[in-house]
Amino acid sequence: MARPDLNLLVTLDVLLAEGNVARAAQRLRLSPSAMSRALARLRQVTGDPLLVRAGRGLVPTPRALELRQDVGRVVEEAEALLRPAKLLDLGALERTFTLRNREGFVDTFGPALLARIAQEAPRIRISFVPKPDKESVPLRDGAVDLETGVIGDTTGPEVRAQALFRDRFIGIVRKGHPLLDGPITAERYAEGKHIFVSRGRRARGPIDEALAQMGLKRTIAVTVASFSKAVTLARNSDLIADVSDVSTISLRDGVASFALPLALPAFTISMLWHPRMDADPAHRWLRTCLREVCTGKAGDFAPKQC
Structure with missing residues (x-):
């Protein structure tokens, strides 16, 4: 079955309101003949x-x-859907956002x-969920609204970052x-467990790759x-661990941190979202909040050496 031409709804609304083909044509800026053809359709x-x-006029059928x-009502609702979004009222906004980190x-x-x-x-609710991988499927299917991490090979090409x-x-x-009793050299570092x-x-x-290049x-x-x-x-042991600096700052009470004696590049933590959320006012506001919070706090955390 062929899909109906929804433009006819607007024509029908004006025709029923005017009850006159000529006046309806003028209101819609159509010729009388074009309006007559629309009525026929x-x-x-x-x-x-x-x-x-x-008599000389037209009357509606039952x-x-x-x-x-x-x-x-249908035409009014359709026009409302196509209008630009209203200004965001954060105080009244009720919504749940899922963040994967x-x-x-x-x-x-x-x-x-x-x-x-x-x-x-x-009234906003936040749901934090774990991030076991870098797959973009949760963003694509709408299970996750926003996530953070390093862009990788499995990050979908359509994902915004x-x-x-x-x-x-x-x-x-x-x-x-x-x-910590002496200079932390690559050799002393590699000797530990x-x-x-x-x-x-x-x-x-x-x-391990950086150590291998040094023969260690x-x-x-x-x-x-x-x-x-x-x-x-x-x-709670004599083991040595390697962790990301900024992202774990709140976890490291009771441990000493040090710069690795290796030539390892820094990496960028990004926020990622699906392009369908680009223009959503509430999502844009959330992205602004996350960006400003991360920028402000990350700036306070220079890598420490003990």
Whole structure:
């Protein structure tokens, strides 16, 4: 079945309001003949004459009277849908946003973000969910509204991204660890036993590659799936862990951090979203909040060496 021409709704609304082909044509800036053809099409699709001659004028049929009660409302609602969005009323906005982040991010940036949201839009609800991978499917299917992380090979090409801050890997050990007794060279660093953080099945990472270029190799004693677990183990053992600096600042109480004695590049943490959310006023406001919170807090966290 062919889809009806929805433009005919506007024509029908004006015809029923005017009850006159010539006046309806003038109102819609059409010629009388074009309006007559439109009326003929309306009669065809509705199966009703709609307007019939009575003396010198036209009168609506019972079917037309039924339609007149609904068509005006439908046209008004359609026009409202196509108008530009109203100014965002943050105080009255009720909505839930789902944010996907790696562990550590919520600990570091969550409190400031929630405080700002509570102040500007108290009816907004935030749902933080874990980020076990870099796949863009949750953004694409709408399960996630916004996420943060490093752009990778599995990031969808259509995904929008905006840089939030630069981060880098640092080393951490418990306070009083023997490694802190002298200069932290690559050799002394490699001699220790290490915690390897991997969300997948990788057995090596950029640190191992950098050590290999120097003719060194470290011993991986344990592999964990999160920075928080790595911090906990390092705090309570003689193991050495490597974590991102900015994203884990709130997790590192009770440990000493140090700059890695390796040539590792910094990396960019970005926020990512699907393009269908680009023009959504509430989503744009949330992106602004997250960007300003991250920019402000990340600026306070220079890498530390103990």
